[in-house]
Amino acid sequence: CGRMVQSDSLIGFEGVPPQLDPAFDSVQVAPGYSARTFFSWGDAVMADAPEWNPDATDDWQAQLKQAGDNHDGMHFFPFSENPDSHGLLVMNHEYVNPPLHPNGMTLVEGRRPLDEVRKEQAAHGVSVIEVKKDAQGQWQRVMPSRYNRRISAMTPMAVSGPLAGNDALKTASDPSGREIIGTINNCSSGFTPWGTYLVCEENWHNYFVNHDPEDMARRVSHKRYGIEGKGMSKLYGWETADPRFDATPDPTQPHGGHVHEPNRFGWVVELDPFDPTSTPVKRTAFGRYCRECSVLSLGDDGRMAFYSGDDTKGEYVYKFVPAGRYVPGADQANRQLLDSGTLYVARFDADGSGEWLALVHGQNGLTAENGFADQAEVLLNARAAGDQVGATPMDRPEWVAVHPHSREVYVTLTNNDNRGVKWPTDKANPRPNNLHGQILRWHEEGADPTATAFTWEVFLLAGEQPGASDADGQPVPAHLTGTINGDIFSSPDGLAFDEAGRLWIETDFGDEEAAMQAMGTNQLLCADPRTREVRRFLVGPRGCEITGITWSPDYRAMWINVQHPELSFPASDGKTRPRASTILITKHDGGVIGT
Numbered sequence: 001c002g003r004m005v006q007s008d009s010l011i012g013f014e015g016v017p018p019q020l021d022p023a024f025d026s027v028q029v030a031p032g033y034s035a036r037t038f039f040s041w042g043d044a045v046m047a048d049a050p051e052w053n054p055d056a057t058d059d060w061q062a063q064l065k066q067a068g069d070n071h072d073g074m075h076f077f078p079f080s081e082n083p084d085s086h087g088l089l090v091m092n093h094e095y096v097n098p099p100l101h102p103n104g105m106t107l108v109e110g111r112r113p114l115d116e117v118r119k120e121q122a123a124h125g126v127s128v129i130e131v132k133k134d135a136q137g138q139w140q141r142v143m144p145s146r147y148n149r150r151i152s153a154m155t156p157m158a159v160s161g162p163l164a165g166n167d168a169l170k171t172a173s174d175p176s177g178r179e180i181i182g183t184i185n186n187c188s189s190g191f192t193p194w195g196t197y198l199v200c201e202e203n204w205h206n207y208f209v210n211h212d213p214e215d216m217a218r219r220v221s222h223k224r225y226g227i228e229g230k231g232m233s234k235l236y237g238w239e240t241a242d243p244r245f246d247a248t249p250d251p252t253q254p255h256g257g258h259v260h261e262p263n264r265f266g267w268v269v270e271l272d273p274f275d276p277t278s279t280p281v282k283r284t285a286f287g288r289y290c291r292e293c294s295v296l297s298l299g300d301d302g303r304m305a306f307y308s309g310d311d312t313k314g315e316y317v318y319k320f321v322p323a324g325r326y327v328p329g330a331d332q333a334n335r336q337l338l339d340s341g342t343l344y345v346a347r348f349d350a351d352g353s354g355e356w357l358a359l360v361h362g363q364n365g366l367t368a369e370n371g372f373a374d375q376a377e378v379l380l381n382a383r384a385a386g387d388q389v390g391a392t393p394m395d396r397p398e399w400v401a402v403h404p405h406s407r408e409v410y411v412t413l414t415n416n417d418n419r420g421v422k423w424p425t426d427k428a429n430p431r432p433n434n435l436h437g438q439i440l441r442w443h444e445e446g447a448d449p450t451a452t453a454f455t456w457e458v459f460l461l462a463g464e465q466p467g468a469s470d471a472d473g474q475p476v477p478a479h480l481t482g483t484i485n486g487d488i489f490s491s492p493d494g495l496a497f498d499e500a501g502r503l504w505i506e507t508d509f510g511d512e513e514a515a516m517q518a519m520g521t522n523q524l525l526c527a528d529p530r531t532r533e534v535r536r537f538l539v540g541p542r543g544c545e546i547t548g549i550t551w552s553p554d555y556r557a558m559w560i561n562v563q564h565p566e567l568s569f570p571a572s573d574g575k576t577r578p579r580a581s582t583i584l585i586t587k588h589d590g591g592v593i594g595t
C-alpha cells in the first residue's frame with residue numbers, strides 16, 4: 001500500500017490489501033510483523049495426550065486431552081511474577097467442523113454413532129494452556145503444566161444464583177437442578193477483575209429438539225429461542241445417541257425427562273484458570289439468552305457492568321450490573337459478586353438517547369399477568385422479558401468493547417438480511433437487507449457503568465465506499481455501501497481495545513458470497529476511535545473467520561484465532577485437513593502491536 005503514516009494517528013502500521021485469491025490459504029500481516037501458528041485443534045493439552053493424527057482417527061478420549069475445535073473468545077491471564085512473559089491463555093472452542101472425523105459426520109440408520117458424538121462433545125468447551133517466553137524471548141507453550149486443562153460438553157459444572165435448584169433446571173438426570181453437565185457453543189467470552197474467565201453459551205438451542213408441538217407452543221423457554229421441533233436438532237443430532245439432548249417432555253420420567261435440559265444452557269460460566277481442580281460455575285443472575293460475550297466495565301469505585309450481545313437477528317443488547325463492588329484483594333467476597341445484581345436490556349431511541357430497562361419481576365410489566373411468575377422466570381426467559389419491556393431489536397449484536405480511558409462502549413452489529421422485512425429500519429439499524437453490519441458506540445451517563453441512561457451514535461456502517469462499482473461495472477447499491485474512513489470490510493464480529501485505545505475489529509462474513517467479492521477473506525482491522533480511520537492489519541485464509549483477541553500485558557504479543565479454515569490451513573500444503581488455530585503476532589522490532 002505504501003500509504004503515508006500520520007504521526008498523530010494511533011495506527012502506526014502499513015495496511016494490507018484485501019486478499020482476493022480464491023485459493024489463498026495462509027495469513028498475511030502488516031509489514032514489519034510476523035504471525036505464527038501457536039495452538040491448533042488436536043494439539044496436546046494434557047501431559048498424557050497423544051499426538052494429533054492427521055487422519056483424524058484420534059478417539060474421543062484422546063480429544064478430551066487435546067485442543068478442541070473452532071477456537072473463539074480468548075483471554076491472557078498473567079502470573080503476578082513476570083506478567084509480561086508468563087501467563088495462562090484461556091480460550092473457547094465454539095463448535096465442531098466435519099474434518100473432526102476421518103469421513104465427516106455420519107448417520108447410521110438414522111442415528112449418530114455414539115463415538116462420533118462423544119468426540120464432538122469433547123472438542124467443545126475451553127482450553128487452558130500455560131505460555132511463557134523462552135531464553136530467546138520467544139513465546140512457547142509450557143508442557144507439561146499443572147494448569148493445562150480441557151473443559152468440554154462432558155465436564156460437570158455447578159449452578160449458582162437465582163435459578164440454582166429451581167424446578168425449571170431439574171431433570172431426570174439431575175433432580176437437584178444444581179449440577180449441569182458441560183458447556184456448549186462457547187463463542188466469545190469475558191473476564192473479571194479477580195482473575196476468572198467468563199465462558200459464554202451462544203447458540204445452544206441448535207443442540208436440542210422438542211418433538212411435541214403442543215408443548216413447544218406454550219413453552220417460552222424453548223420456542224422463543226428457536227429449538228427445533230421436527231426431525232433432528234439443527235446442528236449435530238446428538239439426541240439420537242445421547243438422550244439428554246432430546247427435550248421432548250416425557251411424563252413417565254421424573255421432571256419430565258430432559259424437557260428442562262435446554263434451560264441449563266445460555267448462561268455465563270465462571271472458570272478459575274489458576275485452580276485446575278476448580279468446578280466451573282453457571283451464574284444464572286446474568287439471564288439466559290444466546291450470549292455472545294460478557295465484557296467488563298469497571299468504575300473507579302469498584303462498581304461494574306458486564307455487557308453482552310444476543311447474536312440472533314432482531315435480538316437485544318444486555319448488561320448485568322452486580323449489586324456489590326469489586327474490592328481488590330477481597331478474593332472470597334469478589335467470588336460472590338456474580339450471584340446478585342440487575343439485568344438490563346437496551347432501548348436505543350431515535351434522538352440519540354437510550355435507556356437501560358431493568359428486567360426485574362414486578363417492574364416494567366414483568367408480572368404474573370404477563371407470563372412472568374417470578375424473577376427466576378424473568379431470567380430464564382430473558383428474551384421474552386426484553387420483548388415485554390420494549391427493548392430495541394438489533395442487527396445481531398456480537399462483541400462489546402469498552403474504551404480503556406473514556407469507558408465508552410462499542411458493539412458490533414454483524415449483519416441482518418431480514419432488516420427492512422421482519423424489522424423496520426431505525427436509527428441504530430438503518431439499512432434494509434443489511435449484509436455488511438455496523439458498529440455503534442454509547443456513553444453511559446457520567447461514564448458510570450451502572451447508569452440507566454446513555455447517549456449513542458453509529459460509529460461506522462461497514463460495506464463498500466460510496467460510489468464503488470461491482471465487478472460488472474455497475475454501481476454498488478446504497479444498502480451495501482457504508483461510511484468507513486479507510487479500508488473496507490463486512491460483518492464486524494470480534495472487537496477489543498488495546499491499552500492505548502486502538503479499536504481492533506475482526507470480521508465474519510461468507511467470503512464466497514457475491515456481495516463480498518471486494519472484501520477478500522476475513523480479516524483483522526484497526527480503528528482510531530478519535531478520527532474513525534480504519535486500516536487492515538491482517539487477512540486470513542479462504543473460508544475462515546477471524547475471531548478471539550488478546551495480548552500480553554505489555555501489548556507486545558497478540559494472539560488471535562483463525563476459525564473454521566476450509567482449505568489446508570495451517571499446514572497450507574493443499575492436502576492436510578484444515579485446523580482451527582491460534583496465531584501469535586509479534587513485531588520484528590519487539591514493539592507494541594499496532595504502533
Ligand code: FEO
Nearest residue numbers: 187202292311398
Ligand atoms: Fe459465534 Fe455470534 O458468533
Ligand code: CA
Nearest residue numbers: 187398493494
Ligand atoms: Ca462471534
Ligand code: CA
Nearest residue numbers: 398414493508
Ligand atoms: Ca459471527
Ligand code: CA
Nearest residue numbers: 094508545563
Ligand atoms: Ca464463529
